[in-house]
Each structure stands twice: as structure tokens, then as C-alpha cells.
Amino acid sequence: MPRKSRNDWLRAALRRLARDGVDRVLVEPLAKDMGVTKGSFYWHFRDRADLLDAMLERWAEIATEAVISQAEAAGSEPLARLERLVGLATEGFDAELELALRDWARRDAAVAAALEEVDGRRMAYLRQLLRVAGFEAVDAEARAFLLYSALLGDQLLPNAHGRFRRKRVLREVFEILARPR
Amino acid sequence: MPRKSRNDWLRAALRRLARDGVDRVLVEPLAKDMGVTKGSFYWHFRDRADLLDAMLERWAEIATEAVISQAEAAGSEPLARLERLVGLATEGFDAELELALRDWARRDAAVAAALEEVDGRRMAYLRQLLRVAGFEAVDAEARAFLLYSALLGDQLLPNAHGRFRRKRVLREVFEILARPR
DNA sequence: GTCGAACCATACGTTAGCGTATTGACGAGG
DNA sequence: CCTCGTCAATACGCTAACGTATGGTTCGAC
Numbered sequence: 291m292p293r294k295s296r297n298d299w300l301r302a303a304l305r306r307l308a309r310d311g312v313d314r315v316l317v318e319p320l321a322k323d324m325g326v327t328k329g330s331f332y333w334h335f336r337d338r339a340d341l342l343d344a345m346l347e348r349w350a351e352i353a354t355e356a357v358i359s360q361a362e363a364a365g366s367e368p369l370a371r372l373e374r375l376v377g378l379a380t381e382g383f384d385a386e387l388e389l390a391l392r393d394w395a396r397r398d399a400a401v402a403a404a405l406e407e408v409d410g411r412r413m414a415y416l417r418q419l420l421r422v423a424g425f426e427a428v429d430a431e432a433r434a435f436l437l438y439s440a441l442l443g444d445q446l447l448p449n450a451h452g453r454f455r456r457k458r459v460l461r462e463v464f465e466i467l468a469r470p471r
Numbered sequence: 472m473p474r475k476s477r478n479d480w481l482r483a484a485l486r487r488l489a490r491d492g493v494d495r496v497l498v499e500p501l502a503k504d505m506g507v508t509k510g511s512f513y514w515h516f517r518d519r520a521d522l523l524d525a526m527l528e529r530w531a532e533i534a535t536e537a538v539i540s541q542a543e544a545a546g547s548e549p550l551a552r553l554e555r556l557v558g559l560a561t562e563g564f565d566a567e568l569e570l571a572l573r574d575w576a577r578r579d580a581a582v583a584a585a586l587e588e589v590d591g592r593r594m595a596y597l598r599q600l601l602r603v604a605g606f607e608a609v610d611a612e613a614r615a616f617l618l619y620s621a622l623l624g625d626q627l628l629p630n631a632h633g634r635f636r637r638k639r640v641l642r643e644v645f646e647i648l649a650r651p652r
Numbered sequence: 653g654t655c656g657a658a659c660c661a662t663a664c665g666t667t668a669g670c671g672t673a674t675t676g677a678c679g680a681g682g
Numbered sequence: 683c684c685t686c687g688t689c690a691a692t693a694c695g696c697t698a699a700c701g702t703a704t705g706g707t708t709c710g711a712c
Binding site: 309310311313314386389390392393396397406409410413414417427428429431432433435436438439440442443444446447449450451452454458459460462463465466467 | 490491492494495567570571573574577578587590591594595598608609610612613614616617619620621623624625627628629630631632633635639640641643644646647648
């Protein structure tokens with residue numbers, strides 16, 4: 291693949307963001323990765339800030355609906371959708387990228403804003419599922435929060451489960467959060 | 472405070488780690504922060520790697536028991552201890568530092584190992600509290616995981632709670648996780 | 653007061669990365 | 683086949699940070 295598109299650059303940059311964090315998405319190393327020189331980069335982007343902007347924008351597009359559409363694909367039953375969301379933890383959405391972005395957001399207001407937007411949408415969706423499943427407002431709120439936190443926590447605490455396997459714990463998580471008492 | 476100790480450097484470095492991430496704890500900027508030049512730094516540390524090692528070590532000391540001792544201070548009742556741990560989310564332990572460290576751990580095996588150690592201890596403590604409170608093993612495991620995730624999630628999702636206040640949601644979290652059905 | 657040790661400033665060489673400017677390669681339409 | 687537009691390589695100057703070397707200060711012990 292000799293010629294690179296703006297898109298190629300974006301994908302490579304996002305991969306690097308996920309792996310190394312924003313401070314290490316650098317144009318010359320990135321160019322080396324892609325087997326090209328920065329001459330290409332400065333054709334497609336004004337400067338590094340321009341790349342970072344584009345990355346954020348791209349992520350927002352992808353992420354806004356990524357989680358929700360996965361759930362919708364599980365059928366129309368709220369409980370089935372919730373179960374699918376728990377399954378998402380183990381595969382399906384790019385948790386590394388999520389974490390890198392959250393770290394980035396701590397230092398950049400624009401990123402923080404985009405993230406808040408996405409979180410808002412996702413939480414709203416979870417809330418609604420849980421309300422339909424029969425939980426009262428505060429209860430649904432807390433369970434939505436716990437569910438979302440668990441998705442992130444599963445990534446943050448990879449090997450913290452004692453003698454149980456990850457999947458087993460996550461199944462139990464689902465039981466606790468989604469089963470009406 | 473004209474003369475700086477190795478300790479001063481460590482504290483400043485950890486503050487910067489918490490705020491900006493490991494890639495931005497740099498010796499010259501740090502020196503500027505402290506109103507001193509890097510001449511001081513290279514007296515106390517061999518090089519930057521030496522500083523990073525010391526930071527990790529220090530964090531491990533602090534963090535290993537920080538959470539647990541907070542809980543112990545709440546009395547001997549498991550439920551009281553658990554409630555206190557939920558309260559920890561809003562104040563008490565340096566969540567920014569935790570997050571920065573977790574991000575760091577993604578790229579450095581030594582950090583990852585230290586973190587796993589700490590997580591292991593904390594999870595073991597939570598598990599045990601929940602078992603004493605009457606939950607079965609898997610159940611306790613899942614609840615411990617959820618509780619820990621919620622502490623991190625509260626930091627990761629600062630403004631994701633809908634129309635409820637953070638404290639209200641966290642109280643509900645406690646109810647869900649710690650009350651035997 | 654002086655002396656040595658602890659601590660800090662300064663100047664230096666080096667490297668990695670940014671961004672610019674200029675030239676070169678390559679392909680599709682005329 | 684030629685040429686224009688698109689993309690890439692190269693060379694350049696600049697800055698921030700690293701680490702070293704060396705000399706200067708400060709402080710406590712005596």
C-alpha cells in the first residue's frame with residue numbers, strides 16, 4: 291500500500307492512541323510505522339493538532355452508537371439487551387481506545403466534552419432499558435452506573451478476579467444488576 | 472523552601488503524574504515547577520528512569536493499604552466498612568493518581584505488576600467483607616468487583632448521572648451491593 | 653572561622669520531534 | 683505523450699528535553 295489516505299493516517303493514529311496514549315501519537319514515529327515519511331502527513335493534515343482534532347471527531351462518530359447498536363442487535367427484550375451489553379465487556383468494543391480517550395480527556399477540555407456527550411447517550415440508553423425492565427428511577431440510575439462502570443472496570447482490573455473466571459463473574463454481575471428482586 | 476529533598480521531588484512528580492500522565496513527568500519542567508534547576512534533580516536521582524521507579528515504589532506503599540485502612544476506621548461492622556468504602560469515592564483517595572497509574576500500567580510491565588498486586592489485596596479485602604456480610608462466594612466476588620469498579624467509574628464518569636446527584640446514586644449503589652436480599 | 657559534604661546553577665553537547673520549503677514521482681484526462 | 687494535480691521524499695532550522703561536567707553555595711561539626 292504505497293499511497294496513504296487521510297483515513298489511513300487516522301486509523302494508524304487511533305491504533306497508536308489506544309496502545310500508547312495521546313502523548314505518543316507523534317507524526318514522525320507514526321510515519322515510520324506506516325513506511326512513509328512525514329512529507330505525506332503534512333499533505334493530509336495541517337499539523338499535529340489537526341490530526342488530534344480529526345481523531346477525536348472520528349472516535350465520537352464511531353463510539354456514540356457502537357455500544358447501543360450492539361445491544362439492539364440482541365433483540366427487543368430489555369433483559370436480552372442488557373445481557374448482551376455485559377457480554378460486550380469481553381469482546382466487541384475497543385476498551386483500550388476508550389481508556390486512552392478517558393485519559394486524554396483529563397487534560398483536554400474538548401475531549402472531555404465529547405466524552406461527556408457519549409457517556410450521556412450511553413447512560414440514557416441504559417437507564418431506559420432498566421426502567422422498562424421495571425426498576426424505579428434512582429434504582430435504575432444506580433444500576434446503569436454500575437453496569438457501565440463494570441464494563442470499564444473489566445478492562446481496568448484484568449486479573450483481579452479471585453478463583454473465578456472472568457465470564458463467570460460477569461454473568462453474576464448481570465444477575466445482580468438486571469434481575470428485579 | 473529553598474533546598475529540596477528526594478521526597479520533595481517525589482511528591483511533585485506524583486502530583487504531575489496524577490494531573491498529566493507519566494509522559495509528562497519531565498525533569499526540566501518539574502524543576503521549573505519547584506523553582507529550582509535540574510542540577511538538584513540529578514543530585515537526588517540517577518536519571519529519569521530512577522525517578523519513575525521511585526514513584527512506583529512510593530505509590531505501592533501508599534496505595535496498598537490506603538483503601539483498606541480507611542475502611543477499618545469505620546468500625547468493625549462489615550456493612551459499615553462497606554458503606555465507608557463507597558463514601559471513599561467522593562473523597563479520600565486520590566482517584567486521579569489511580570487513573571494515571573492505570574494508564575501507565577498499560578505500557579509498562581513493572582507498573583502493571585505492582586498494580587495487580589494492589590488490586591489483588593483490595594479485592595481480597597472486599598471479598599472477605601462481603602462474605603462475612605453473608606454473600607455466597609461467586610456473589611461476593613461479583614459484588615466486590617462491582618464495588619471496586621464503581622469507585623473507579625465514579626471518577627471516570629464524572630457527570631454521567633442523569634437528574635440525580637452523585638451522592639444519591641452512590642448511596643443507592645451501596646444499597647444494591649451490600650444489602651442481602 | 654574553616655572544612656568537607658550536601659546541594660544547586662550553569663553551560664554544554666546530543667537527540668527527537670515539529671513544521672516549512674522545495675523538489676520529485678506517478679497516474680489519469682486531454 | 684504530456685501535463686496537471688496529487689501525494690511523497692529530502693533537507694533544513696528550531697525547540698524541548700536528556701544527561702554530563704564543572705564550579706559555586708550553604709550548612710553543620712568541630
